[in-house]
Amino acid sequence: MNTRLMIAVSLILLSIALDIAPSVLLSNTGREAIVADLNMNIDAGALHFWDRVMAEASDDTVIILKINSYGGYLSVADEIVSKIIENNIECYTWIPPGAYAVSAAAMISLACNHIYMGTGSVIGDAIPIPSEPKVVEYVASRFRALAERLYGNNGTLISIAESMVREGRTLTAEEAIRLGFASKAEKIEDLENILGIKVVKTIEPGLWDGFVSLISLPVVSELLLSVGAMLILVEIFTTGFQGFAIAGVLLIILALYGMNLITPNIFALTLMLSGLVLLAIEMYNPGFGVFGLSGIVLLAIGLGYQIYITPPGLLTEPVYAIIGSAVFLAGFVGFIAFKALETLHRKRISLEQRILSSIGIAKTEIHETEAGVVHIVGEDWTAYSVKGSIPAGSKVRVVRIDGLKLYVERVEDQEEGQK
Incomplete structure (x- = not known):
């Protein structure tokens, strides 16, 4: 009898242990977090990078914003800060050992829930250029508002943040930690222990982010705009269609995208429409295949970029199946149309030669x-x-x-x- 009772009690305890084990394991691993490695200038490329980070993060994902940047454009920093606050993102700034978050990067640092710094890192020096009084006042008020949100009623820390704009003040990691402006964290593992999180992914700037940074430079975007307009004029004053107008429109769209005047979706759509126009030209007037090949390349780039900027959570298997079916159907119909037009073109030439x-x-x-x-x-x-x-x-x-x-x-x- 005692043996049967002991067996029953053992089974009950084992069942309870199996039930609570997953929850204990889950609590030990902590919440999921991703590291966004903002190791670049604060420009259109950084904005594109941050949009990609937000697209990959779920609502309850913690973001560790790893910053190593000399800053950049105020308008881009403003937009990134607005997206962090408006979307109520739980993010923590981490300036790793030897890194820097100055100018516009310092402003983004203040938008997160807390700042962590490693040995030898610095933050501050946010005097705007040009230092016009109206611009300085705006940036100083922006820093003050972010500091009030981050530090509450701590007037000392709020004044330090504002002095970064008005006086170009810079804090080393040791100074920031001593004043309570930041906390110490030498490596990712420190942040995992402090915040009770588990980093599952690190997102770094890609080739496209770097390309967008390049075309966002004023000298580059203005050059693209000028050359694009010139190519359109050449097309207008040249007898027959030479394709210069298509290239000109693409350069202008690229320049406007670099200036952050059109959205990524519009940019992708423009690439695909330009590709379709080139394919139509090739089918109507078959030649060496330059227009057709260029059209296929633009279509592929446009579709690939549209998939690239779409949040991964939305790209389910049915969506991929629809995309694949649409591409196959478009290719099949395009091939049939090309062959039909090619046959008609041959017949027309043959009749002309006979007459x-x-x-x-x-x-x-x-x-x-x-x-x-x-x-x-x-x-x-x-x-x-x-x-x-x-x-x-x-x-x-x-x-x-x-x-x-x-x-x-x-x-x-x-x-x-x-x-």
Whole structure:
């Protein structure tokens, strides 16, 4: 009897242990966190990078904003700060050992829930350039408001933050920690222990972020804008379509994207539409395939970039299946249309070659300004004379074709000219 009781109690205890084990394990691992490595200038590339970080983070994900930046543009810092606050993101600034968060980067640092610094790191020096009174006042008030949000009623720390703008004050890690402006953290593991989190991913700036940073430089974006406008003018004053206008529009769109005047979605859509236009040109007027190949490349870049900027959580298996099916269907239809147009183009060339230089009979009198009718290669055609009047019944030769109109000369006249 005692043996059976002991077995029953053991089974009950084992069941309870199995039930609570997962929760204990979960509590030990802590909340999930991602590290956003902001090791770049604060420009359009940094804004694109931050949008990508936000897209990959779920609502309850903690973000460790690892900063190593000399700063950049006030407008971009303003936008990043607004996105942090408006979306109520739980983020913590970490300036690792030897790193720096100055100017616009210092402003972003103040937007997070707390600042952590490693040995040898610095923060501050946020005097705006140009240092016009209105600009200084605005930036100082922005720093003061962020410091009030971060430090509450601590007037000393608020004044320190404001002095970074008005006086260019800079704090070392030791000074910031002693004053209570920041806390010490030498490595990621320190932050995991302090905050009770578990870092599951580190997001670093990619090639596209660097490219956007490059085209966001005023000298580069203005150059792209100027060259794009020039190419459009060249297209306007050049006989026939040469493709300069397409290249010009793409450069202008690229410049506007670098200036942060159009959204990434509009940029991706423009790339894909430009690709479709180039493919249509190639199908309508087959040549060496330059337009067609360029169109395919632009379509691929546009679609790939649209997928790149879409939050991963939205890219489910059904979405990928729809994208794959759409690409296959578009490719199949495009191939059929290309072959059909190619066949029609060959037929049109073949008919022109048969008619050109052919000899027929004028069924009516033909004049230079008044059309007549000629019978050539078994059909009646509208025709004009290229020289003088041609009586009905005369032999004529086709010298030029303009659509469905033929321009002919009298064979006897030509033979007399040769004699």
